[in-house]
Amino acid sequence: MRGVPAAIRRWPSRRRAGARPPGGDRYRRRWFSGLRLRLTAAFTAVALLASVMASGISYILLRRAMLQRAQDTVLNEVRQTLSRMSPPELPPDSAGTLSAELEVALREPGRKVATVPMLFDGRGALPAPGTLDVRVSRAFAMQARRQMVFQRIIRGGKPFLLVGTHVTQYVTTTEEPERTTPPMVFVSASLSQEAADLRSFTGAIVIADSLALAAALALALLATRGVLRPVRRLGAAARALGDGELNTRVTVRGRDELADLARTFNGTAEALERTVNELRAMEAASRRFVADVSHELRTPLTSMIAVTDVLAEEAAASEAGGTAARLVVAETRRLTLLVEHLIEISRFDAGAAALVLDDVVVAAAVEATLSARGWSDAVTVDGPRDLVVRLDPRRFDVIVANLVGNALKHGRPPVRAVFAPTAREDAPGFALTVTDRGPGMPADLRAVVFDRFVKAEAARTRSEGSGLGLSIAKENAVLHGGALEAGDAPGGGAEFTLWLPIEQEESG
Known part of the structure; x- marks a missing residue:
């Protein structure tokens, strides 16, 4: 009786009282909490990372392609226009006429053209302020004197492509080279349309990523629901088992790890039920034994007390006999008290003790x-x-x-x-x-x-x-x-x- 755990002895009364195991309120979780939250967050984070990486790569490739295409278009057009309109032999003092024709030929919506003479000493001249949307540095002009150069510039929050070059396919006709040197050409082409297209593409990417995130979240919830449903069933079964419902079992579905866990739980519950039933049977038998022995001892002990009292009175005259009789009386009363205590304990164990208020x-x-x-x-x-x-x-x-x-x-x-x-x-x-x-x-x-x-x-x-x-x-x-x-x-x-x-x- 002493070897049976107290929790096992209390199970029947706990079930009758409808008691829940300590901390049972912890299992009343909100929709998003615990393992569900972690799985959903991990699933959504992976989906969001993949979506952002794909969108970022797409944006970089598209931006590069768009700017490359706009850049190649302007450069090819400037190169072809200069090649087509520059004569093989440039007459003296004709740079002004050529400059005007080049400006007309290269000017388009969103594009400005400036031509300046290139001095004989080789120093590149700068266009007058206001003729272009961007400023031309002296270093850029010096590079344009030797070859066609370009660079992308942000001016006033707007992107531009700046191209600089000069005509090289010509033959001087006089001994005065400065009178037959063609002008330098500077072209500023606006990239606002490309920037607008990139903004539109960015907005579309954001919308697509948001939709992908929502879809990933929904799929994550569905996936975690399928994963956590067996876990919740196991949790409910474990709580029922803790409440004393030893016949609790879970349904095994599938052949995955959760199914193996369910089979292990069922095996453990079966072994626990068998062990507890054996302990309860042993406890009940020990209680009956103690109660029966105590009740059986009560009647002879009552008679023994009466007899020993008489013997003590009769042996009072004899010192040796009186001492022995008093010892027998004391031990008999002590044994009687022990039996009474055992009977009282057996009433508590059997749940038969009641209050008389x-x-x-x-x-x-x-x-x-x-x-x-x-x-x-x-x-x-x-x-x-x-x-x-x-x-x-x-x-x-x-x-x-x-x-x-x-x-x-x-x-x-x-x-x-x-x-x-x-x-x-x-x-x-x-x-x-x-x-x-x-x-x-x-x-x-x-x-x-x-x-x-x-x-x-x-x-x-x-x-x-x-x-x-x-x-x-x-x-x-x-x-x-x-x-x-x-x-x-x-x-x-x-x-x-x-x-x-x-x-x-x-x-x-």
Whole structure:
């Protein structure tokens, strides 16, 4: 009976009371939480990363292609126009006419052309301010003197392509080269249309990525739902198993890892059910054994007590015989008390213990307990004389007797019993504290002081107590809906605190 875990013994009562396992509210999760959130976030992040990378690569390639195409168009047109309109031999003083013709031929919407003479010393001249949309640097003009050059420039927030060159396919006809040198040509072509197309493409990419993200999120939710549904079923089955429903099993579907987990769970649940059923059977058998033995011993012990009392009276004249008779009487009474305690414990284990409630004056009940056992002079009682509570007088007497008897046996005077109204968790009640000035409670005894057959003198082979008194007191306190706690008193010694609610419900 002692080897069966307490949680297993409590399962039937927990199921009847509809109790949930500790922390059950943690499983009431919102739609997006826990593993669902992590899986969905990972799935969506991968989809978003792939979409952004594809969009970025597409944007870079398209931008490069568009700008390359616009650049090649302007360069080819400038090159072809200069080749077509520049004569093989340039007459003297004809640069102005050629410049005007070139400007007319190269000018288009979104494009401006400026021609300037190239000086004989080779220094490139700059176009007049205002003739182009962009500024031409001296370095750019010097490069244009040797070959056709170009560069993309942002001016006023707008993109432009700047081209610079001069006619080289000509033959001078006079001895004055400066009169037959053709002009330098500068062309600024606006790239606003290409920029607008790129903005439109960027907007389309953003919309497409948003739609892809929404689709990825929806697919992620569907995928995680399919993955987490078996996990939720396993979680619900595990909670049911924890509530004591040992016949709980889950349906195995598929042949994947989750199916293997479900099969493992079913196997574990089956083994647990078999083990718990065996433990319950053993516990029930041990309870029946203890109860039967206790009841069977009660009748002969009652007769033995009567006979031993008579023997003690008859042997009082003989010192040797009187001593033996008194020892037999004492041991018989001790055995009778042990049997009574075992019977009481068996009632608690079987759930047959019930309260017989009555209105009790606490001060009078405590004093009556002390007076009946001859402890009135050894114990100080302090508390309100008019405190009335509803409880079971017999069981309250057992609790007080065990606490005070334990203090008198293992502690040192003064022993005090103090009671007063005390509320716990907004429930009205009263607390009774029994303290002594003894050596206190050993550290290794505090956690098990209310366990059965635990004694302070455990090393001794024989002691007066049965080791069941405090355990019975604890059970009676719990039966009242209260609590019994043990610890060290602030001034030294042991301290036992009993708390009981003032109002009780009748139990059958």
